[in-house]
Amino acid sequence: MGNDLAGNSGGAGAMSDSVEPGRSITKRAWLCIAGLMSVVLGLSIRTFSDAAWTGPAGDGLYAVMVYVLVAIVIPSKSKALIAAAALTVCVMIELLQLTGLPAELGQSWPLLRLVLGTTFGTADLLAYTGGAAVAYIVDRMSATVVAAVATTRRWTEGAECPYERWFGFPCSRRDRPGSGSGPAT
Structure with a gap:
């Protein structure tokens, strides 16, 4: 079916034991770009606006x-497991705020304030759930697009016609992209 940006093979909860080395590096590079974009966007939202929606948006x-x-650390695991692990990390950090330790550490090291937060909020848990869900959905959608492109590329290079696999009816040479006709009936 193809792989998504995190190196997962397609399908719900699909797991692969390994990721091809060249693809893994490319996927991790895309993930680094996505992570950097989320940090820049999150900091920008909080810097340029004090509106009520900025807190939940930043948490998401x-x-x-x-x-x-x-996903960078465990690229070969399923997207569902990655989402569950991410949400677990967020919830654990939020629960750590109940101890007051992140607030104390944030006074000594201001950067830790951004990473660990300072005060517990139930609404933060909802925002984390929404953010992890959005990341999971985008990851799944990227896997679908990558799989479709890979299938089309293989088909145009003379491999098996996807209509046979997807819909169960045979294809002919005239069904190939650019031939001007649809699937054989």
Whole structure:
């Protein structure tokens, strides 16, 4: 079926034992770009606006960043497992805020304030769930697009016609892209 940006093979909950080395590096590079974009967007939202929606949006983007980091660390695992792990990390960090330790550490090291937060909020948990869900959906959609492109490329290079696999009816040479006709009936 093809692989998504995190190196997962297609299908719900599909797992592969390994990722091809060349593809893994490319996928991790795309994930690094996505992670950087989520950090820049999250910091920009909080810097340029004080509106009520900026807090939950920043928390959601934080969950996206955690999803990306988990996908970089374990690219061969299923997208569902990556999303669950990312949400677990976010919830654990939020629960750690109940101890007051992140607030104390944030006074000594201001950068830790951005990473660990300072105060617990139930609404933050909802934002983390939404962010992890959005990251999961985007990851699944990217897998679908990558699989479709790979299938089309293989088909145009003379491999098996996808109509046979997808719909169960045979194809002929005239059904190839650019021939001007549809599938054989």
